Amino acid sequence: MRTEERREHLRTALVDAAEAVIDREGLAGLRARDLAQTVGCAIGTIYTVFPDLDALILTVNLRTLHLFDRTIAQVRTGSVPAGAPSRAARAAATEDLVRLAVAYLRFAREHPMRWRALFQHRRETAPPDWYLREQGRLFRTIEGPLQVLCPRLDEPERALLARSLFSATHGLVSLGLDEKLMTLSEPVLRRQIETVVAAIGRGLVARESSQESH
Amino acid sequence: MRTEERREHLRTALVDAAEAVIDREGLAGLRARDLAQTVGCAIGTIYTVFPDLDALILTVNLRTLHLFDRTIAQVRTGSVPAGAPSRAARAAATEDLVRLAVAYLRFAREHPMRWRALFQHRRETAPPDWYLREQGRLFRTIEGPLQVLCPRLDEPERALLARSLFSATHGLVSLGLDEKLMTLSEPVLRRQIETVVAAIGRGLVARESSQESH
DNA sequence: CACAGCTTTGAACGTCGTTCAAGCGATTTT
DNA sequence: AAAATCGCTTGAACGACGTTCAAAGCTGTG
Numbered sequence A, B: 001m002r003t004e005e006r007r008e009h010l011r012t013a014l015v016d017a018a019e020a021v022i023d024r025e026g027l028a029g030l031r032a033r034d035l036a037q038t039v040g041c042a043i044g045t046i047y048t049v050f051p052d053l054d055a056l057i058l059t060v061n062l063r064t065l066h067l068f069d070r071t072i073a074q075v076r077t078g079s080v081p082a083g084a085p086s087r088a089a090r091a092a093a094t095e096d097l098v099r100l101a102v103a104y105l106r107f108a109r110e111h112p113m114r115w116r117a118l119f120q121h122r123r124e125t126a127p128p129d130w131y132l133r134e135q136g137r138l139f140r141t142i143e144g145p146l147q148v149l150c151p152r153l154d155e156p157e158r159a160l161l162a163r164s165l166f167s168a169t170h171g172l173v174s175l176g177l178d179e180k181l182m183t184l185s186e187p188v189l190r191r192q193i194e195t196v197v198a199a200i201g202r203g204l205v206a207r208e209s210s211q212e213s214h
Numbered sequence C: 001c002a003c004a005g006c007t008t009t010g011a012a013c014g015t016c017g018t019t020c021a022a023g024c025g026a027t028t029t030t
Numbered sequence D: 001a002a003a004a005t006c007g008c009t010t011g012a013a014c015g016a017c018g019t020t021c022a023a024a025g026c027t028g029t030g
Helices: A002-025 A032-039 A043-049 A053-073 A087-110 A112-120 A129-149 A155-177 A186-212 B002-025 B032-039 B043-049 B053-073 B087-110 B112-120 B129-149 B155-177 B186-212
Strands: none
Touching: A002 A032, A002 A043, A002 A053, A002 A112, A032 A043, A053 A087, A053 A112, A053 A129, A087 A112, A087 A129, A087 A155, A087 A186, A112 A155, A129 A155, A129 A186, A155 A186, A155 B155, A155 B186, A186 B155, A186 B186, B002 B032, B002 B043, B002 B053, B002 B112, B032 B043, B053 B087, B053 B112, B053 B129, B087 B112, B087 B129, B087 B155, B087 B186, B129 B155, B129 B186, B155 B186
16 A cells, blocks of 8 residues: 555645646646656656646646635625615626626736646547536636526526636636737736626626516 | 749748648647648758748738638628717617627637637747737727727727727637537527627626716 | 566657758859 | 859758656565
């Protein structure tokens, strides 16, 4: 049973080293030989713990998702009221969505390389369950405010809308931080996110209202 | 002057070949040796025409931008009316934005590999002017409907908002077509885009209205 | 001490983008 | 016509990469 213990030590050491490299230089800076030297093992030993570097990257990405999960959990969002939400409750829910989006921007700016690795990384096979499950948890954070904004939506529709809202925010952050498309200062980008997400919130409420009259 | 002519032939042959490969297999399938064999030249000759493969990819991407430009130009959008826009004009402008967003989705679905190459490709240096200029042209398409929706916005603000709108749409399309985050059927994804972009349109109008009363 | 079943090792393999001394052909000079 | 010059083309070679696997090392057991 000693070998299992060593493997576990090696595993965390590798993930630690890979995380550090990705955080510093991004995915492009990750090299099997450097990792081996850092953790003090042979190149081949890496492949006794991970099938390939992709799997190692995926593990680092899971850590990043966890970190983001803890970050986003600190954003306080209102509770879902019983019965039909008031105008004030809906305004508060929209502000919650804006806060969540801004938290996403802040996270991407504070951990740019690790955040990029989440999306930059393209694998040919489908991601494993434990990865998808962590992703799913994050979307549920958005569903709370959405339930206040659009109480008439059933659960699958709401889940879909939550993903779309995340996607739109991700686009804003992703291209906003990308030097290639546009270089925006943090306050400007932040204001754009506030504008668009707030518009979505108001627009969704307006749609629900117009559907009531039908 | 004969060498200049040959270089030009070689150049277009290389771009043609690279475009075909990218369209078929994506950026990952691009190989200098294969290109050389396809166009019938030595490996080194490629580097007499392009400084590196990145420059070649950038040229292919410019073609893709042009193709998208022609595609998006076929989307009919309303003209900008003189004076304060009516409620109907604003609704029409919102529909224009939705049509543009859906056209973006359609383009991404019809040319998935070439479209991916536009963003997947990461270069260390800033893109050249001729590339940025083509990008800028595309944003102006969005500014027309925006001018109807938000007539109180000055030009720089409107340009900023146009980029944000594109970014949000890009996020929806990008993650919607990405198998990693969620696999959505075309009609579902299309409906999500219509929902979110329409909500943004309505929300922007609502903001303008609320600001009028101040 | 010998043997068997493991883990670990790192040289080697195949592939990639990129380079550059050598070769070649056209043009100019003697 | 022969020789010299110049610039373009060539593809073997370079260095770096992820990954593999025969060999070496290790550890527990008879």
